[in-house]
Amino acid sequence: MDGVSLGYDLYQRNVDPSSLSTIGNYQSSTVGAGVRLGVPINEIDGVNLGLSYEKTSLTLFDTSPQRYKDYVADFGTSNRTVRADLGWARDTRDSIAYPTKGRLQRVYGEIGLPVGDMKYAKLSYQHQYFYPLSRDFSVMLNGELGAGGGYGGKPLPFFKNFYAGGNTSVRGYDAGTLGPKDNDGLALGGTRRIVGNAE
Numbered sequence: 563m564d565g566v567s568l569g570y571d572l573y574q575r576n577v578d579p580s581s582l583s584t585i586g587n588y589q590s591s592t593v594g595a596g597v598r599l600g601v602p603i604n605e606i607d608g609v610n611l612g613l614s615y616e617k618t619s620l621t622l623f624d625t626s627p628q629r630y631k632d633y634v635a636d637f638g639t640s641n642r643t644v645r646a647d648l649g650w651a652r653d654t655r656d657s658i659a660y661p662t663k664g665r666l667q668r669v670y671g672e673i674g675l676p677v678g679d680m681k682y683a684k685l686s687y688q689h690q691y692f693y694p695l696s697r698d699f700s701v702m703l704n705g706e707l708g709a710g711g712g713y714g715g716k717p718l719p720f721f722k723n724f725y726a727g728g729n730t731s732v733r734g735y736d737a738g739t740l741g742p743k744d745n746d747g748l749a750l751g752g753t754r755r756i757v758g759n760a761e
Contacts, residue, residue, distance in 0.1 A: 567600040571614065577721065584739045586627040586748045590721050592618045598647070606654050612647035618680075620721070627744040633720050641719070643678040647671070655692060662700040666690040682718045684710035701760065708755040723751025731757055 575592045579585040596614025603609060620639045622630055648671050655664035668688045674680040686708040694700045710718045727749075728737030742750045 565600075565602040565608075567598075569598045569600075571596045571598065579738070580623075582737055584736050584747075584749055585725075586630060586720075586744060586750050587623050587625045588630055588721070589621040590618055591621075592616050596645075607650070607652050610647070610649040610651075612645075614645050614647075615678075616643045616645060617641070618643065618721070625746075627746075627748060627750060629744065629750060630720050633717070637679070637716070637719075641679040643680045644675040645678075646673050646675055655690075661692045661702075663692050663694050665692070676714065680719055680722075681714040681716045682710060682712045682722060684708065684718070684722065704757070704759040704761075706755065706757040710753050718753050720751065723753065724755035725749065725751045726755055726757055732759070 572595050573593070575594075577590045577592075580587045580589070594614050594616035596612055598610065598612040601609045601611075618641045620634060620641075622634055622639075650669045652665070652667045655661035655666055666688070667690075669686070671683070671685045673683040686706070688704070688706045690705075691703045692700050693703075708724045710722060710724065712718045724741075725738035726732055726740040727735035728739075731737075732740060738749050738751070740749075741752045741755075744750055
């Protein structure tokens with residue numbers, strides 16, 4: 563079938579949100595390998611599948627939120643995950659870079675399979691609508707929903723939480739600052755997210 567893509571990944575990802583004074587302090591280092599497949603269904607619909615293996619190492623500090631410390635006390639600082647991903651997208655926009663009309667819908671899910679240490683699932687949905695008001699102006703409406711949780715007696719890992727706030731989410735707020743906070747006012751992220759934008 564035309565347009566089918568197959569890719570392989572080998573990566574290391576380091577996360578250090580301590581540079582953001584508004585987010586709970588921790589560091590993580592993830593090494594992983596995976597394979598991904600993209601399959602077009604028609605001119606506007608496509609499906610993506612992926613399977614990967616990851617090892618994540620966590621570092622906490624005296625200033626880390628107690629919720630993070632409790633997670634590490636229960637599940638350790640090193641976790642292995644076999645992760646499966648599945649996504650669907652429908653794109654009728656007139657341009658990817660500078661759209662003025664059309665819609666974009668995306669559904670994305672990931673699950674930590676039972677063969678790994680982390681057992682969790684996350685599901686996200688996004689819907690964007692572009693409507694031209696004139697030759698030079700269009701309105702964009704954006705809605706996003708997300709939910710996640712653990713299974714098998716394990717919670718959603720705190721470093722898999724949803725965050726909101728910032729230029730790519732809700733403008734006018736610092737990155738990641740919307741949502742639950744600890745006693746020191748640091749953002750913890752959450753297991754659910756709802757975002758709505760109009761531009």
